[in-house]
Amino acid sequence: MGVMVRAAGLRGWATLVRDLGGEPGALLSGAGLAANALDDEDGLLPARAGMHLLEASAVALDCPDFGLRMANAQDPTALGPLALVLQNTPTVREMIETTSQYLFVHSPALRMGLHPAGREFPGHVSMQFDIVLDPRPPARQTWDLGLATAHRVFSLLVKSRYRPRAVLLPHSPLAPLSRYVQFFETNVYPERAHGALIMHEKVMDASLSDVDDTIRKIATSYLETHYSAPGDSTSALVRSALSRVIGTPQSTLEQIAQLLALHPRTLQRRLAAECASFEALRDEVAKNAAYQYITETSLPMSQIADAVGLSEQSALTRACKRWFGQTPTALRRQPH
Template sequence: MFIVTECAEESILTIGKARQADWQQTTDGRGSLSCAYVRGLAEYLEQSGIDVADFWQHFGFDPASMDDQTQRLPIAQYDAMLSEAGKRAKDAAVGLHVGEHIKPGQYGVLGYVVMSCKTGREVFERHMRYENLVSDRAVSTYHIEDDRVRLTWSMNGVKPSRAMAEENVASWITYARWIGAKQLSPIQVRFCHSEPPYVEEYQRLFDCSLAFDCECTEVIFPLDYLDMPVVQHDPVMLDMMDAYAERLLSEFGQREGVLGDVRRHLTELLPKGEATLEAVASEMACSPRTLQRRLSEADSNFQSVLDDTRKDLAQHYIGQPFIDPIEIAFLLGFADQSTFYRAFKRWMGMTPGQYRERN
């Protein structure tokens, strides 16, 4: 969606170390964004006449990190940045306004991958494959229902603020218009939060039916958008960017460590009913004993990671009202629905139905 003086650099980085530790605690050490994603906010700050250097210093953020594909910042820090930017600009709709000025670079390599795709369908598929390069808590899914496509977004256990949800959806639609369908208008956009007082800005930007206080954040498109041609399609560039994205995904996984590796393999193996220590060890090209040792060194064990992965995925799936609990039980690798219900009640203190109703 995207100056400090030399004498200020040291103080900014010193503040940054302390603040980063605070943000990391807030997000439980698991929620992060690519620093490239901050470029849209940087552009918004400049256009709004906000003192950019002072803003970065306030958050201990090094703007040079926006040019490094490997640098991350906690989601809580970016959320606080959005909030502060809105206050300084006196702009309640800051999320919408940051999102509508998206540029390819804000999504990093993902932006250039989707720009090189052939059709809307390829864009959806690449987005879901590589979205963790932008946010490691993002979970996007798309479902085809009759003559429409439902693109659903969540942050997998982290409740997004109104501004972050607005920015995410605004950037999706703006980027889709930029790469292929300039007149693209969704059928409907749905948000979890209540209707804000500036709903006319939603209407101006999205030009479609709106719904608030919904069970999930989603954009509903006509089915034929999947066949929409991408005007910048470049098969050679797509191959190059795919390879680069795969390498970054692998490096990102290595930085996450063994816990991240195990979670990713479990996510793939659970629907197959193969989420065992032996199966995961095989995927990671090591013995079960070696995997157990590595997990122990990370102060964890296989059963704990399995439970945490199932719990996170369960919360995400329950948040999608069109996914039946029986299907969720299957996706999580449970033998039957009753076993899933017992596990969910143990995790959340309530049944899946009660959780879905409350959230």
């Protein structure tokens, strides 16, 4: 069956398609989805098909900001049973941590987490949004929808205390950058390693209003009883850690082992027990990162080589021939 997503994640899609002069049935069929696939918001559909539907809709309707427009139909209730928990968490930090813990209820293909924003944004944190499909299909509209929905949910729940310092896009936007600035009302930086909302550290301790602790406990108990979290294997943990540091000195076996509080030999033994190896996982993460940079950004190939931990552009060319059977330039020229 593959990785699924709740149909509520595409709330507003059919209305937007019609408003733009399109025919929902034809686009659904082109994505391999039934005509009634989105009728039940609690229904499940293949995540890849949903992503393809967004990309195909943007192209067919000549609407490069399709994902941003769709976000206007989203609110916390689109997250189904998770919404009650989020609306009743005491602080913004707990809301993000709870979303990170239970986002798999909406779709295991999506991941969200809180990380330091680094030297570029001192005193700030980065709320990163990631797509964890391998291989990952073209995802510009999915990135935009995910970041824009998170922005909208924060605006609705945290109100005036939420104002992002910046927004990072992991692609070269097809719509004018000014459209993103208009939507997010802040600086927007394309072609970054991760999709993220950058917020001041102080916002994390802001309290949400009208919180009911009893409702939160009941809703949390419901999630724990009815939904089993997908167990993270050692391979999955290593893959997730590498995706955050690929191309940096921290992407070594020793550094990742330290991050996971394991001895390097212990980490190797656990990976071997799963018929995996650190080198193969690092190669896989580098491959996925390279594909994203090549197909969804205009970064120079030499810069992409550095970003995925390769010594020089010629190394990227050799790797791409091994990964994709063609050079980086040929891959970039293909329609995606």
